[in-house]
Amino acid sequence: MSRSLIRILVLFAVVASLTRTGEGQTAAKAPTIDQSLEMYSVGSPKISPDGKRLVYEQTRTNWDANAFETDLWIADVATGERRQLTTTGHSCNPAEWSPDGKWIAFVSDRPGVLPKSPEGKRQLWIMPANGGEAQQLTKMEKGVGGFD
Numbered sequence: 001m002s003r004s005l006i007r008i009l010v011l012f013a014v015v016a017s018l019t020r021t022g023e024g025q026t027a028a029k030a031p032t033i034d035q036s037l038e039m040y041s042v043g044s045p046k047i048s049p050d051g052k053r054l055v056y057e058q059t060r061t062n063w064d065a066n067a068f069e070t071d072l073w074i075a076d077v078a079t080g081e082r083r084q085l086t087t088t089g090h091s092c093n094p095a096e097w098s099p100d101g102k103w104i105a106f107v108s109d110r111p112g113v114l115p116k117s118p119e120g121k122r123q124l125w126i127m128p129a130n131g132g133e134a135q136q137l138t139k140m141e142k143g144v145g146g147f148d
Contacts, residue, residue: 042073044094049101052077053129055085057093065089072106074129085131096147097129104129105137107144114139 075082086092090110121143127134
């Protein structure tokens, strides 16, 4: 196994271990149901084509919307530095890298910006891998369930 792959797996394990729980929880006690629902979970890591970055999903509970929401985060493999890419209050997943590593594509239920976008339907979006504004690519009547 290469050093880069080991470094990526360790980075993802560290990110996966970073969860937020309610006050007063200790390692010796099992979390309450409410504390469990307050935890962040991470998953679906995707390594960039150059092997230098990792995009992953982080899911949290949104009590106001009575929903679980998933945002995309990106991490630098060498430094472990990470930052949030999407912050719309709507779920964004799954993420895929463009072959050149400059763009990240994902499906989201965020409000569409293209004319005649169907309300509440998941559409395909892309955004620069270095961050920036996402661009809507589709306006499918029944939404997009996945892509390749």
